[in-house]
Amino acid sequence: MTLTTRLFIGFLIGCTLFCGAQIETYNYKRALNEVNDEWHKVALPDAVFGKVKSDLSDLRIYGITKTDTIEAPYLLQVLSEKIVSKTISFDIINKTKGANGYYFTFQLNSEDIINQIHLNFKEQNFDWRIELQGSQNQQEWFTILEDYRIMSIKNETTDFKFTKLDFPDAKYRFFRLLVKQKDQPELQSAQLFKYEITEGSFVNHAIKTMAITDDKKQKATIINLDLEQSVSISQLHIDVGNTFDYYRPLKIEYKSDSIKTEKGWKYSYTTIKNATLNSLEANRFKTSNTIAKDLKITIYNGDNQPLTIKDISVKGYEHQLVGRFTELANYMLVYGNPAARTPNYDIAKFETKIPKALKTLKIGAEQVIIKQKQEKVKPLFENSYWLWAIIGIVILILGGFTLKMLKKS
Structure with a gap:
């Protein structure tokens, strides 16, 4: 075997180990089934959004072959209206x-x-x-x-x-x-x-609980929504039951942080929309794509009586990945890596060449990626008494040599 061949084989083994180690930096994976064309699309399940970064930069598609681990390039598409x-x-x-x-x-x-x-x-x-x-x-x-x-x-x-x-x-x-x-x-x-x-493609998000309270001090109606899980939100529709004319300033926020104090939990909210709730048009409020589970809507009533809120619906745009699969492999979607950065793939520069009609892959159930435990290097002496004993012996030997030197002198 020549030196060049050995180096090449070593390079392949190194790449395989590196890609395998890359997968372990992520927390979750889902199998991508029925990959039989060069191009496919993958619809992101709602359950993914609560476990990824807010900009979705930690999504990756990896494929496992008999000898290698490969990364498949993809484009993230948000199916919003045009x-x-x-x-x-x-x-x-x-x-x-x-x-x-x-x-x-x-x-x-x-x-x-x-x-x-x-x-x-x-x-x-x-x-x-x-x-x-x-x-x-x-x-x-x-x-x-x-x-x-x-x-x-x-x-x-x-x-x-x-x-x-x-x-x-x-x-x-x-x-x-x-x-x-x-x-x-x-x-x-x-x-x-x-x-x-x-029109875009929307996903309706289930609301687990909705609590409406009238804050007389603020002269406002506070609506707290608890969704079933963290999802991507892009639109809220508020159905008001009153038939008289109204126009009320409105603020939509999501729970962005929480801190436990001696008096209990303290929550921080981030505003995603300021608008006006009114009787002249449909009260549909578009927001920037935001991953959230808990929402707070504040309707400022002023000196007016509170409005009757019949219903609220929360929607988000459908997200999908368009991936290129050039090799036979067992492919998976991995995600959940706070240190990951947005990937830079060539296909982003040739988007017009991607076929329009694409088959949607079947995506498997979520699995937790098991990390390989690194063997802890055991100390030479696990019991500190042994260490102190050896130090004592060394001191006695050095002391003996010192006494001999003094007697000779």
């Missing part, structure tokens, strides 16, 4: 007063479809009803929105605005806005859009 918003060019050609209120006419500069208009008025406090119409020739008008409500409130405690018009796709050369108001409103600007949204 939004495309196209601004449409237009001119305001008329501002007139009629029997029912004030009219603003928009003329499009191209033949485009629109489905959303954003209005910006100089007035900061108003509650108006509007009507939106469309026409090709300004002779015959068709109603798009009728008795639509827009509102703006700004004071020391509230800063709320709802002046966005949502409607089905409409293709007209002219659009006419009627503001049903006695005093002339001052429209400072408007934006017309073609708004397209591809």
Whole structure:
């Protein structure tokens, strides 16, 4: 066997031992079954999120062959909605007063479809009803929105605005806005859009317990949610049972830390959303992807009576890994390593070349990775009396030599 061959074999053995040692730095693993193509996707189970880093950087796919341990590259995909918003060019050609209120006419500069208009008025406090119409020739008008409500409130405690018009796709050369108001409103600007949204894939998270309390000192309603397990959260929907109009400042937090003191447990919360709970639109609040188990929602009522909360739902985007499997091996997903860093794979630069139709792998049950115990090096003398005895003997021998030297001198 030549020296080169020996070095090569030694290198392979070293790589295998290194990769095997890498797996042991993680705490959990799940088998990935039915790997029979080059590309597959893996849907992350909810139970994984409570055992990984917040940025999911400690996910790895390893494969065990007869002679080696290999790492399969992957892309982490969050299946959130995709939004495309196209601004449409237009001119305001008329501002007139009629029997029912004030009219603003928009003329499009191209033949485009629109489905959303954003209005910006100089007035900061108003509650108006509007009507939106469309026409090709300004002779015959068709109603798009009728008795639509827009509102703006700004004071020391509230800063709320709802002046966005949502409607089905409409293709007209002219659009006419009627503001049903006695005093002339001052429209400072408007934006017309073609708004397209591809819905994301959500996972509904089970709520274990929900506790609602009214804090009279804060003049607030406190809602504590305890989920079944730590999961990735991206949206909350609050269903209010009251039929009267309302707008209340709202804060959403999650429990980020806890400390045990002499008086009991003390919890720290991190804010993930500040918004307004209101009767004008669906109370769906999107948040950045956050891994949490305990949530706290604070609704600031001011001097108003508390609202009746009928139900709350918590959702999160589905997360999946798209992996490339180039060798026959027994593959596994490993996770749970606080020291791990985000991997850097080549496939991230060639995402467009990944096939669209991918088979989802079956993922096995969670297993705890057993660490190899390092043998503890035993001391030469486990009993300290032996050590002291030897030290005593050494002292006696040295003392004897010293006395002999003194007698000779």
